[in-house]
Amino acid sequence: MAEENKDDILNVTDTTPVEEVVETPEEVEQYSENEKRQYARAKKAEAKNKELLEELKKLKDVKVDPDKKEEIKTEIKTNPLDVVKIVNALKDLDDVEIEQAQMIADYKKISLIEAVKDEGFKLFFNAKREKDKQDNLSQKPNGKQGGVDKKDPFFEKFSQNLPRGFEIKK
Numbered sequence: 001m002a003e004e005n006k007d008d009i010l011n012v013t014d015t016t017p018v019e020e021v022v023e024t025p026e027e028v029e030q031y032s033e034n035e036k037r038q039y040a041r042a043k044k045a046e047a048k049n050k051e052l053l054e055e056l057k058k059l060k061d062v063k064v065d066p067d068k069k070e071e072i073k074t075e076i077k078t079n080p081l082d083v084v085k086i087v088n089a090l091k092d093l094d095d096v097e098i099e100q101a102q103m104i105a106d107y108k109k110i111s112l113i114e115a116v117k118d119e120g121f122k123l124f125f126n127a128k129r130e131k132d133k134q135d136n137l138s139q140k141p142n143g144k145q146g147g148v149d150k151k152d153p154f155f156e157k158f159s160q161n162l163p164r165g166f167e168i169k170k
Contacts, residue, residue, distance in 0.1 A: 089116045093125075100124055 090098055105115035115121055
């Protein structure tokens with residue numbers, strides 16, 4: 001009996017008519033403004049994506065001559081005279097001052113040589129050098145340095161009035 005059911009199922013063709021549902025304009029779901037905007041953005045992105053893929057295919061097909069690669073590499077090299085000028089401008093500066101000059105150059109979008117000549121950098125440079133000078137002058141001795149023999153004026157006065165033959169040993 002199970003075999004008959006299988007045969008019936010396999011031999012049966014669907015002859016039932018399918019009713020097509022036709023939606024009237026009233027039944028069509030209305031989209032919100034946000035959905036319409038998102039749909040338009042998606043369409044625009046798809047078009048841009050196709051355009052970029054076509055451009056990428058074109059670029060992959062283009063062969064680059066080895067001579068042109070060498071020209072590109074030579075354009076990257078800097079002029080040795082410019083390097084010498086930069087070294088001369090930075091030769092008397094320490095690392096902190098060079099970093100400050102680089103920050104000024106990046107901020108103002110000027111060359112490093114012009115940044116060293118900038119008024120703001122000069123103010124920073126002079127203030128830093130003055131501070132370093134003051135720090136070096138006011139260094140306090142730590143316990144590892146040898147003490148300086150300073151004579152106490154009271155001790156000097158006291159030692160002058162001592163009787164003969166009386167010595168103070170340190």
